[in-house]
Amino acid sequence: MTVPATEADVDQRLVDALFAVGVSLAVAVVIAADLDETGRAEPGAYLFALAFGTLVLARRRLPRLVLGLTVLGIFVYYMVGYPPIGIALPAVVALYSTAEAGHTRWAVAAGALLVVVAATALIHEGRPLDYLFSYELLTNVALVAAAIALGLSVRARREAREHQERLHRVLVAEQHRQVQQQLHDERMRIARDLHDVVGHTLSVIAVHGNVASEAIARDDEAARRAVQQIAETASGTMRELRATVRALREPGTEPERGALGLSAVPQLVAAAREAGVEVTARLEVPDHRLDGAVDAAAYRIVQEALTNVLRHSGARHASVRARLRDGAVAIAVTDDGRGTTAVTRPGAGLVGMQERAAVLGGQVTFGTSDEGGFAVHAVLPVRVGS
Structure with missing residues (x-):
């Protein structure tokens, strides 16, 4: 051929x-x-x-x-x-x-x-030597030197051009890698959001569904409140899911997070109380003190921790505390449930909390609380990059 x-x-x-x-x-x-x-x-x-x-x-x-x-x-x-x-x-x-x-x-x-x-x-x-040195030798040396110098010059320019092309290819490859990494990080963030939202919502719905089924014909008011809580939780979740779908359709845009942040923790606490767990909350972080990304991550960590309390711990009491300490926000969610015996291995929720914190430069730890139940501790920077 x-x-x-x-x-x-x-x-x-x-x-x-x-x-x-x-x-x-x-x-x-x-x-x-x-x-x-x-x-x-x-x-x-x-x-x-x-x-x-x-x-x-x-x-x-x-x-x-x-x-x-x-x-x-x-x-x-x-x-x-x-x-x-x-x-x-x-x-x-x-x-x-x-x-x-x-x-x-x-x-x-x-x-x-x-x-x-x-x-x-x-x-x-x-x-004659004067002819030799003034004309013949000078001419030959000039021709030889010019030919060699021109060859070296062309080679140097070619190598410089090839170096620039290699550098350009490396830069393009690095830019492509960064774009792929950003897409991967975005997908992971959205996956964590979906896990947290859906997991919390299903836990609340399951608990209130049980309350409603037990209260029917015995306590219609309790059944009504349970069904209302299910409807409100499902409605809020649908809004978040629609925002997430918009983010998936338009890569690079941030989902509309609404009021998601530590200021929205009281709603999580109220939902847990309606599900039968007595939750106390001490939020000692002034409004607008945290970066938006940190505030949203803090909310998701509390949400996932309370979801685990509802689903796995069998606890009757739980506490949520957030406070500023040494230039960072410290979060603690503890309960009086079964402790680490309820966790055979870290699930996606616990791993997701650690990933959220790590992206922002913080960390999440978990284990047995002082009361014998389960405890989640998170430390996040007040400002991203600080």
Whole structure:
């Protein structure tokens, strides 16, 4: 199967072809001029010109070999006795290509060899030293140095461009990773919210449903209050779920949290009391003292802790306390239930509380309370990033 050439490959071949034609023509013109009037501008000399140009076509794949054959060809050309073409002219492209390929020492060594051999030959021919140093040697050194310097410059620019491209790819990959991490964090936050909201709501509904079923025909007022509590809890939960669905449909937007914060804890306490657990609350945190994210996380931690009290502890009494301490808000939810015996292993709710706190730079611990029940302790910074 033939692999189609890319645009870059075509451009490189075109440049190499132009170089080859340029070298062949330049050498051929100098041969034809025969400045020393040797009378030996024969077809064989032009074959050398063609050979020098043909070697250039392989300069990208085999730069050192092309340079070596070019230098050898120059020596053979002069040994045969063809018209002078300058010692450096046929090798300019080969020197440039070798330096561009990163073989600077090869290029410098070959250039020095050409200059030294040319100078030695001219001295042997009896040429005046002033001519040698003022024109011939200076011209050869200038051509060799310019070819090598140009090759190094092109290589340096190419490496700088490649470095910039690699850096750009790294930056793009890092940005993509950050976006993916943000999406993951957003999904985890929404999952924790859903778990807390649905878990608390179902616990309240289950407890009040039992109260209502037991009170029917015995205490209609108690049954009515239980059913009303179920309706209010379900209605509030539906509002939160709709806000969460909007956040899922429009990534990057914050759900409407309404009054969710420590100021909404009294509603949680009232719902727990209606479910049969005597809850006391001491909220010693002034309004608007906490960042919104911290306030919402504190509310969710209290909500999940009270949900566990209703679902697992079998407690009759529970307490909620939130206060400022050492530049942080300390939260404690304790009960007089079965304690750690009711928790065989940390569930999603307890893990979710720890994750919420960790994201904000805080922590959550849990275990047996002083009364023998279960206790949840959380410490959160007052301000995010503090």
